Amino acid sequence: MHFMIGGAYQGKLEYAKKKFxxxxxxxxxxxxxxxxxxxSRCINKIEEFTLWCVRNDADALEIFKRHRSEWMDSVLxxxxxxxxxxxxxxxxxxxxxxxxxxxxxxSSEAESxxxxxxxxxxxxx
Amino acid sequence: MSKVMFIHMNVLISGGCKNGKTGFAQEVARKxxxxxxxxxxxxxxxxxxxxxxxxxxxxxxxxxxxxxTLEIGQNxxxxxxxxxxxxxxxxxxxxxLLLNELFPDTHSGEADPEAAERxxxxxxxxxxxxxxxxxxxxxxxxxxxxYDSFTENYRAALxxxxxALAEACDTVIELCAGTxxxxxxxxxx
Numbered sequence: 245m246h247f248m249i250g251g252a253y254q255g256k257l258e259y260a261k262k263k264f265x266x267x268x269x270x271x272x273x274x275x276x277x278x279x280x281x282x283x284s285r286c287i288n289k290i291e292e293f294t295l296w297c298v299r300n301d302a303d304a305l306e307i308f309k310r311h312r313s314e315w316m317d318s319v320l321x322x323x324x325x326x327x328x329x330x331x332x333x334x335x336x337x338x339x340x341x342x343x344x345x346x347x348x349x350x351s352s353e354a355e356s357x358x359x360x361x362x363x364x365x366x367x368x369x
Numbered sequence: 370m371s372k373v374m375f376i377h378m379n380v381l382i383s384g385g386c387k388n389g390k391t392g393f394a395q396e397v398a399r400k401x402x403x404x405x406x407x408x409x410x411x412x413x414x415x416x417x418x419x420x421x422x423x424x425x426x427x428x429x430x431x432x433x434x435x436x437x438t439l440e441i442g443q444n445x446x447x448x449x450x451x452x453x454x455x456x457x458x459x460x461x462x463x464x465x466l467l468l469n470e471l472f473p474d475t476h477s478g479e480a481d482p483e484a485a486e487r488x489x490x491x492x493x494x495x496x497x498x499x500x501x502x503x504x505x506x507x508x509x510x511x512x513x514x515x516y517d518s519f520t521e522n523y524r525a526a527l528x529x530x531x532x533a534l535a536e537a538c539d540t541v542i543e544l545c546a547g548t549x550x551x552x553x554x555x556x557x558x
Contacts, residue, residue, distance in 0.1 A: 339513055362535035
């Protein structure tokens, strides 16, 4: 599994598509409406999935652990949402916390971890 | 100071707020320019007396470092006309420039949909036409917030300018707590 992280609009998906030869059809993009397709070659916007989890009392980390075998060969992409001030809203705080714990887990499981910055790659692992 | 002559070099400096980006950028621009003319291009348009007082102080500080200040809030490429040939420009910041271009008429509150493209073209022309250029931008993409669509569009537009400049520049630097992280190229000043 290759894990990609970075702020909003930093070119994560474009880079993943080029680097790992992923086509548009192979990308599953999560939305805050929920739902995730673990067998996908590439899962984008994981932070949207964690937001849905927070609002629906689901544990994103547990769900990912349970489906580990299905995403072990995927490219996973999550937005870095960890550098701002502590959010005022309780659900936004829980979202940041849950996304952070999931990212730490995915980083530890990943074959490579890449951070995108202004469209440029930074290899973290 | 090094006696090395630099041949046409552009640098993008990003990072969070209050990381010392401006001070670092001034140092980079000063060294790149060598004996050439150096301009500090201030893109923030002052709105009140407090802004004015602060700006006057910064202007005096920079004059001591040999910078001539140009206040250019829009149409960034026009700073080439205002300056001597073979000059070095420090553009501070892309963030303010985009905001000014988005709202050319501060009274109407209407965002101009062509603003980002206009900024992109102007910045790339400046990068190509200047002897050296140093661009300062703000990294505002990593917080846990849901913004309104206006702010979200602004973030997306600023990111597109950052990415375009990162591609065009020889060196891309992130300042983190005053520490320099090189994302592209190097800086042997």
